[in-house]
Amino acid sequence: MRRRLLSSTLVVAVIAVLLLGVPLGVVVSRLIVDEASQELRSEATRLLGEVEYSRIQDQPIDPAQLEMKYRNRYIQIYERGNPPNATIVGTEPPTGHQMTEDAHSENGVYVRVSRDRGQVEQDVRARLLLIVALAAAALAVAVGLAIVQSRRLTLPLQDLAMIAEKLGSGDARPSRHRYGIQELDRVAEVLDRSATRISDLLNREREFATDASHQLRTPLTGLTMRLEEIVAAADQPTIVQEEGEAAIVQAERLTAVIDELLAAARRQRHSQAEQIDIDEVLDQQVHEWDPAFRRAGRTVRLTGTRGLFALATTGGLGQVISSLLENSLQHGGGPVTVTTSSSEKSIVIEVADEGPGISEDLAPRVFERNVSGGTGTGLGLTLARALAAADGGRLELVRPRPAAFAVFLRPVGDIGRNRVVSGPA
Known part of the structure; x- marks a missing residue:
């Protein structure tokens, strides 16, 4: 590209110099010749006046004085008389290489002034050489500007190519480079925005992997507990059947969790909130986590208003309650109480x-991501709040000591807020 810029600029400069320099040289040459001819004509006219004045004063013409006054001129003066009077001053230039102008009066005086054309031609050559030198200087300046301009254009393009190469190799950091050229700055801005989007996509992929590992761990824990119950009750067919059915439920929950995580990764999780039975979700969660709490020497109990219905999704609310129970099992102590209540604005589920x-x-x-008070991942409460928000509700810490979390859900009559929202980050 740099070579093309240099060659194209040089061609344009040469054409411009030829279009301007050649006519300028012709005009300057003609002006010099015309100026020399005009000067000779003026000298001949002036000399004629001097000769006429000398005749009126009856004074002779002094050739030495004329030669001093009209240097480098060949002068011929003819006066009518009997015999004719002729005065010649200076050296005659070579034949065919001279410029001549003459003048005459009615009194019979004839004056001819000549000069060597070589002096005029030498002046013409000097002016033409000056024009050529100026043209060469113009070409040199054009080439210099072309070099500077080509560097100004090619270096940013090389830089942009390196930035694009980094984007392709996974380095998605915006460069923030600007070059003072509107078009190139526009390309740099687009690359920076693309780098930001790529970085966001990579972060989302990493977050999805982290979220998936955390969210899948809870159902797998529940499934493991059910299988352990099956093993422990191998000699009791009734209990084995019940625990086997519970394990199947856990496997179905695991499948639902995977589906929701995939939808969240594509940012296409639509809230399909509908009227659900709060007691059914809470009973199922307490039934799943009761064995784990019993092994830890703790209990889980349900209190509060029964028979409540709210706008939510069974899977989403189940994951929120499961995250709160797991958080309490890992970081809390004593019995866990799940209390339900209602008001005009919301259905409240409190886990304390x-x-x-x-x-x-x-x-x-x-609720910040990767913030944990113990050895946890710091993701459970963050994802639980996002799931609650996806259903149009919210999750809040209502009391830090002892810890109490509350899930606020929309009542059944609050249909107007059933809208599409994004899934967990």
Whole structure:
């Protein structure tokens, strides 16, 4: 590209110099010749006047004085008389290489002034050489500007190519480079925006992998517990059948969790909130987590208003309650109480325990991603809040010590807020 810019600029400069320089040279040559002829004509006219004045004053013409006054001129003066009077001053230029102008008066005086054409031609050549030098300087300046311009264009293009190569290799950091050229700056801005989008996509993929591993762990834990119950009750067919059915339910929940995570990864999770039975979801969760709490020497109990219905999704609410129970099992202490209540604006499910609770410095950040007060991943409460928001509800920490979390759901009559929302980040 640089070579093309240089060659094209040089061609344009040569054409411009030829179109301007050649006519300028012709005009300058003619002007010099015309100026020399005009000067000779003026000298001949002036000399004629001087000769006429000398005749009136009856004074002779002094050739030495004329030669001093009209240097480098060959002068011929003829006066009518008997015999004719002729005065010649200077050296006659070579024949065919001279410029001549003459003048005459009615009194019979004839004056001819000549000069060597070589002096005029030398002046013409000097002016033409000056024009050629200026043309060469113009070409040099054009080439220099072409080099500077080509570097100004090619270096940013090479830089943009390197940035694009980095994007293709996975380095999605915006360069923030600007070059002072509107078109190139536009390309740089587009690449920066593409880098930002690619970085966001990569972050989402990493978050999805992290979220998937966390969300799948809870159903797998429940499934493991059910299988352990089956093994422990191998000699009791009735219990084996019940635990086997519970394990099947856990496997179905695991499939639902995978589907929801995939939808969230594509950012296409639509809230399909509908009227659900709160007691059914809570009974199922308590039934799943009761064995784990019993092994830890703790209990889970349901209290509050029964027979409540809310607008939510069974899978989403189930994952929220499951995350809260798991959080209480890992970080809480004492019995866990799940309390349900209702008001005009919302259906409230509160999960509380009697453990040490959450420290004051951690409480404001408990829902932030990767924030954990123990050895956890710091993702459970973040995902639980996102799932609650996806159904049009919200999850809040209502008391840090002992810890108490509340899920606020829309009542059945609140149909107007049934809208499409994004899934968990």
